Structures are given as structure tokens and as C-alpha cells.
Amino acid sequence: MKEKPTSRRDFIKKSALAAAAFTIVPRFVLGGTGYLAPSDHLTKGIIGVGSMGRGHFNYAGTRTVAICDVDKRHLAIAMQQLNDSGVKQLADFRDLIQLPEVDIVHIATPPHWHGIMAAEAARAGKDIWCEKPMTRTIGEGKRVKEAIQQHGRIFRLNTWFRFKDNFYGMGVPVKKIKKLVDSDLLGWPLKVTVSRHTGFDWKFYWVGKENLAPEQVPAELDYDMWLGPAQYKPYNTHRVHQTFRGYWDYDGGGLGDMGQHYIDPLQYFLGKDNESPISVEIDAPQQHSDAVGTWRRIEYTYADGCKIILDGEGKDENIPYIDGPNGKLYPGFLSNIPDLENKLAAFPEPEEQVVDFVEAVKTRQKFALNEDNGHRSCTLVNMGLVALRLGRPLKFDPEKQLFVDDEAANRLVNPPLRGPWTI
Numbered sequence: 006m007k008e009k010p011t012s013r014r015d016f017i018k019k020s021a022l023a024a025a026a027f028t029i030v031p032r033f034v035l036g037g038t039g040y041l042a043p044s045d046h047l048t049k050g051i052i053g054v055g056s057m058g059r060g061h062f063n064y065a066g067t068r069t070v071a072i073c074d075v076d077k078r079h080l081a082i083a084m085q086q087l088n089d090s091g092v093k094q095l096a097d098f099r100d101l102i103q104l105p106e107v108d109i110v111h112i113a114t115p116p117h118w119h120g121i122m123a124a125e126a127a128r129a130g131k132d133i134w135c136e137k138p139m140t141r142t143i144g145e146g147k148r149v150k151e152a153i154q155q156h157g158r159i160f161r162l163n164t165w166f167r168f169k170d171n172f173y174g175m176g177v178p179v180k181k182i183k184k185l186v187d188s189d190l191l192g193w194p195l196k197v198t199v200s201r202h203t204g205f206d207w208k209f210y211w212v213g214k215e216n217l218a219p220e221q222v223p224a225e226l227d228y229d230m231w232l233g234p235a236q237y238k239p240y241n242t243h244r245v246h247q248t249f250r251g252y253w254d255y256d257g258g259g260l261g262d263m264g265q266h267y268i269d270p271l272q273y274f275l276g277k278d279n280e281s282p283i284s285v286e287i288d289a290p291q292q293h294s295d296a297v298g299t300w301r302r303i304e305y306t307y308a309d310g311c312k313i314i315l316d317g318e319g320k321d322e323n324i325p326y327i328d329g330p331n332g333k334l335y336p337g338f339l340s341n342i343p344d345l346e347n348k349l350a351a352f353p354e355p356e357e358q359v360v361d362f363v364e365a366v367k368t369r370q371k372f373a374l375n376e377d378n379g380h381r382s383c384t385l386v387n388m389g390l391v392a393l394r395l396g397r398p399l400k401f402d403p404e405k406q407l408f409v410d411d412e413a414a415n416r417l418v419n420p421p422l423r424g425p426w427t428i
Contacts, residue, residue: 047363049134050107052098052122054083055246057136058113062087066363067109073101076246077225096227098122102129109134109366117235117255120145121428123160124152132159132366137265139376139383141256143406144419146380146387148428153376161362161372162379164266167273168360174204174336175326180355181338182327183274188352190342191329194309197271200316203326204336205267207317208259213251213296217241234422238295251297257390258297260315264386268313269374272385275311278378281403282307282385287392289317303389308403315389391417 050071051061059082062069071093074080080094095101098118102110102125110126112119112135120140126133133153139162140146153160166172172179185191199205219239222228228240235254238244243251250256257264272278282305289300303315316324325333332342342348358373359365365372384406391414392399400409408414422428 047108047366048106049109049111050093050101050104051083051111051113052101053112053114053118053136054079055113058111059083059086061111061113061134064362070106071095071101071104073098075227075230097230099125102126102131107131112136115249115255116141116257116261118233120149121234121422121426123149124428127152127156127158127160130156130158134161134163134362137162137164137383138256138261138386139265139379141261141387142418142420143384143387143391145428146383147406150376150380157369159362159366159369159372160376160379161365162265162269162374162383164269164374166266166270168358168373172270173267176337179270179274182270182334183355184352185334185345185349186274186276186327187355188349190332190345190348191327191334192331193329194307194311195275196312196314196328197275198314198316198321198324198326198328199267199271200314200321200324201319202316202322202324202336205263207315208263209299209317211248211250211256211258211262212298213253213258213293214241214243215293215296217243217295232423234426234428236423252295253297253394254295256297257386257393258299260300260303260386260389260393261297264315264389265379265382268385269379269382271313272378272382277307277311278381280307281381281406282313282388282401283403284398284400285388285392286398287389287396289393289396291396292394300393303392305385305388313385 046066046068048070049067050073051058051069052073054072054074069087069092072080072083073095075096084092084094093104101107108131110131110133112122112133114122116138119135123133123135140149167179171177172182175182186195201207218241220241222240231245238254250258250262256262284306286304287300288302290298292298299317301318305313325335327334332340334340359370360373362372388399388401391408394417395414399411399414402409407418
């Protein structure tokens with residue numbers, strides 16, 4: 006890792022100490038120079054402007070003032086798309102989060118960077134919009150949550166199905182599924198199966214390649230900074246950018262990519278936002294130490310008997326999405342409960358959520374998918390990935406957020422980061 010100027014490191018240390026002493030609020034509530042009226046756009050800086058990051062440019066109520074990427078080609082494409090010469094271009098995320106003109110930091114990098122960047126942005130007094138998965142490990146999620154709450158920041162995780170759009174194969178918004186679950190018409194405990202037959206593709210094309218041959222690093226890429234906290238591996242085209250998801254150091258294959266999209270809404274409608282499963286079981290081929298492979302089945306069990314089944318094989322074409330002692334729910338919101346729609350109409354609607362991030366930032370209200378429930382649903386993803394890497398069932402303590410009597414599993418909760426990076 007190339008050394009950065011001392012002043013930059015000193016700034017981060019000083020800003021962390023200062024932020025610990027008081028809550029930093031957005032510029033628009035402070036008045037004076039740079040004041041933004043509440044009706045005006047908030048400013049944002051985007052870290053990672055590959056194809057995913059460029060999708061963050063046009064969110065309503067915000068204006069991009071800075072972008073950051075370790076690939077000069079990404080920066081050039083982004084500037085062309087923005088068509089605004091006033092936008093600052095940076096190569097180091099620490100420079101972006103220090104900019105006083107930035108209200109919100111968007112993080113659209115590979116997941117191995119999410120934890121460090123989110124925690125540092127919180128310490129610098131920025132609100133945060135982060136891509137999924139929230140963090141690559143359970144331990145990083147805990148520390149991001151602590152940093153967000155210690156410094157009074159507003160956090161949004163970028164998966165939206167708990168509050169917006171039809172939910173894949175179910176054909177209805179999650180709100181309607183939650184209303185059904187809350188009604189107790191299906192009974193309790195419930196078993197939910199997530200498979201291609203219930204409308205959820207696990208994207209098993211996100212697998213890594215074993216024994217990658219070293220290649221020349223492209224001139225436009227700062228590969229050492231791209232790796233950041235990940236252990237050093239020789240550069241290969243397949244290791245970076247669009248195909249990074251196939252390597253344990255950066256993500257977790259199809260489960261890392263889609264898991265929080267699929268599982269977070271499920272956690273919400275089961276009412277599990279404040280707890281975690283007590284066990285996870287795995288059925289999968291033995292995994293390579295570097296390259297992510299596929300899996301057949303992952304099963305989570307909660308203390309009350311509820312189960313979540315991630316079905317990678319798709320063995321049962323007729324499996325219900327939700328299976329309860331009193332009824333079943335199938336894709337398309339079909340059910341074996343007679344006259345379900347009329348029965349459901351008698352029950353109250355789920356509690357409203359804060360689903361406008363700009364409004365959440367301006368009013369300092371917790372966003373619908375935040376550092377608390379986002380960390381819990383990301384923990385589900387990461388529990389599955391730890392079991393997959395080790396190839397065996399695991400017991401989990403939801404309060405301590407550690408695996409029970411399993412040193413090898415807990416090493417993957419808090420794996421070492423490559424120096425000088427810490428979180």
C-alpha cells in the first residue's frame with residue numbers, strides 16, 4: 006500500500022475525535038456560506054463509478070458534486086455521462102469524504118470496501134447510501150452500525166423491495182405479504198423457500214476461476230488501492246470489476262450479490278428485524294479457498310422454529326413460497342386458503358415506513374432500511390457464506406453475533422485486514 010500524506014491520515018484521526026464529541030449535521034441546517042434551503046438538492050459524492058455507481062447519479066433531490074474511482078477509465082466515462090466540468094474527480098475515497106461540500110456519500114464499490122468506507126464516512130459527518138451487501142463480514146457490519154449510531158448519521162442500504170416494487174415471483178409488493186403474515190391466517194411458525202421456482206434466481210454464474218494466471222495491471226487501474234483491505238493476490242482481469250463477485254476476498258458469489266435483495270424483505274415480513282437465526286445448515290460441494298463455487302441448499306432456523314430455505318438446486322417445482330400450519334402461499338400471491346383476498350381485507354395495513362431518503366436526511370428520521378435491520382439481513386447472508394466456506398452446520402448466538410464454540414467460524418466473522426486498513 007503506497008503511503009498517503011501524513012496530513013490526510015491526521016485529518017481522519019482528528020475528524021474521528023471531533024465527531025465523537027458532537028453530532029455533525031448536514032450543511033443545509035447550519036445556515037451561512039454554502040447554505041441549502043430544505044427545498045433544494047442535497048449534494049453527494051459517489052465512491053465507485055463503474056456501471057453500478059453511475060446508476061446513482063440521477064436520484065431525485067440530490068446533486069453529484071464529486072466522484073471517486075481507482076480506475077481512470079471509469080472516471081472518464083462518468084464525467085462524460087455527468088456532462089458537468091464542475092464535478093470533482095478523485096482517486097482516493099478519503100479525499101472525497103473530507104470535502105465540506107458533500108452531504109451524502111454513496112458507496113458503490115465491491116463489498117470488501119463497504120465497511121471501511123461507511124465507517125469512515127460516518128466519522129467524517131456524512132450521511133451514507135451504500136450498495137448491497139451492506140458488508141462482507143458480520144464483524145464489519147457491527148462496526149458500521151456502531152459508527153453510524155455513535156456519530157448520528159442517516160444510513161440507507163440500496164435494496165428496496167421491503168418498501169417498493171413487486172417482489173420478484175410473488176407478483177405483489179412485500180407490504181401485502183407482510184399483511185398476510187401479520188394476520189396469522191397462515192399460522193406459525195412459517196417456512197419460507199427461496200428458489201427459482203418461487204421466482205428467485207441465485208445467479209450461479211457468479212463463480213470464480215481457480216488458479217488464475219498473473220497478468221499485467223492496466224495502466225489506468227490502481228490495483229493496490231482496488232485490493233485495499235483484501236489480502237494481496239496477483240492481478241487477473243477476472244478478479245476485478247464485473248466478475249469480482251466470484252472471489253471470497255471481495256464478495257460471495259450469487260448469495261453475496263442477490264442475498265440481501267431476497268432475504269431482507271423476508272426478514273421484514275417475518276418480523277425478524279431485531280433477531281438472527283440460531284443455526285445454519287449447508288449442503289454444497291467443497292469450496293475452493295479463493296474462488297466461490299455453487300451450493301445446493303442453505304437452511305436457517307430461528308429460536309421460535311421459523312425456517313428460511315435457500316434452494317440452489319430447485320428440486321421441488323411445486324414448493325410454496327411460504328408454508329404455514331394453516332395455509333400456504335405460492336408465487337403470484339396464490340394460496341390454498343379459500344377466499345383469501347376477502348379474509349385479508351379485514352386486517353390492518355402494516356405500519357408505514359420512511360422511504361424517501363432525502364426526506365430522512367433532512368428530517369433526521371431513520372430510513373426504512375437502515376444500519377440496524379440492514380445489518381441483521383446482511384448477517385443472514387454472511388452466516389450462509391461462512392457455513393458454505395467451512396462446509397458444515399453452525400450454531401449462532403444472535404445476541405453476541407458470534408458462532409457458538411467454533412473458532413474457525415468466528416475467524417471469518419472478524420478476518421484480518423491488510424495493513425494499513427482498519428475499521
